[in-house]
Amino acid sequence: MIPFLQSFLNRYGRPAHTVVADSGYGSEENYRFMEENSTEAYVKYSRFHMEQRPRFNPDPFKAENFHCNEEHDFCICPMGQKMRRTGTKRVKTASGYVSENARYRAVRCEGCPLRCRCLKAKGNRMIELNHRLRRYRQKAKGLLCSGEGLKHRGQRCIEPEAVFGQMKNNMNYKRFRHFGKDKVFMDFSFFAIAFNIKKMCAKMEKECIGRLTELLYGLAAAIFRCWGHINQRKPQNIAAYST
Numbered sequence: 001m002i003p004f005l006q007s008f009l010n011r012y013g014r015p016a017h018t019v020v021a022d023s024g025y026g027s028e029e030n031y032r033f034m035e036e037n038s039t040e041a042y043v044k045y046s047r048f049h050m051e052q053r054p055r056f057n058p059d060p061f062k063a064e065n066f067h068c069n070e071e072h073d074f075c076i077c078p079m080g081q082k083m084r085r086t087g088t089k090r091v092k093t094a095s096g097y098v099s100e101n102a103r104y105r106a107v108r109c110e111g112c113p114l115r116c117r118c119l120k121a122k123g124n125r126m127i128e129l130n131h132r133l134r135r136y137r138q139k140a141k142g143l144l145c146s147g148e149g150l151k152h153r154g155q156r157c158i159e160p161e162a163v164f165g166q167m168k169n170n171m172n173y174k175r176f177r178h179f180g181k182d183k184v185f186m187d188f189s190f191f192a193i194a195f196n197i198k199k200m201c202a203k204m205e206k207e208c209i210g211r212l213t214e215l216l217y218g219l220a221a222a223i224f225r226c227w228g229h230i231n232q233r234k235p236q237n238i239a240a241y242s243t
């Protein structure tokens, strides 16, 4: 997501005002980038849908549901025991972003009546919490559940998902048939041009613009035929052709 938002910034000289995306993009790195650029992030996180279910009942033994006091840096476990901070774990993502997880440890779990539900390992319970990510998720949840958020969520599933459905199932476009960035770019560009013309024709047909629609349908069909022809060729022929 960040390279895409960065390219938007470079092209228009300003950051995107609003971003709507599904839970695959709800990472700390992405949320942070959007916050630093004052972008409104209507971006779901992994548990968002689960949390919205009417019968959702949070598991009190999961670390993220422990009561946490960030100001005084401690947590409270389900038994009411104070867990003290023992350190910080730093995790580096593939892109080089470093996130920090605070570690807390209970002082004495021995003899706790809830132990069988809370802990399987020996010793005292230890948890890791990413406070920054928790804050970002809280903020995203507030936005997603607002009136504007509901509108964006409603639109998002119609606009891109319907296109993916048509591409993958109706047109069986499930994988690229070429190797190399340039060839894949060419492959997908052809497809996108034809797809958009087809979409425009369908819209025009509804509005009864007859002759022009026929011409554009013809053009879209020609591009699809050309694209299909390119994709039928064997990779070795394509490689030979391109050299």
Ligand code: SF4
Binding pocket: 077, 078, 079, 080, 081, 106, 108, 109, 112, 113, 114, 115, 118, 119, 125
């Ligand atoms: S096992 Fe330890 S951390 Fe878990 S509820 Fe009991 S005292 Fe708290």
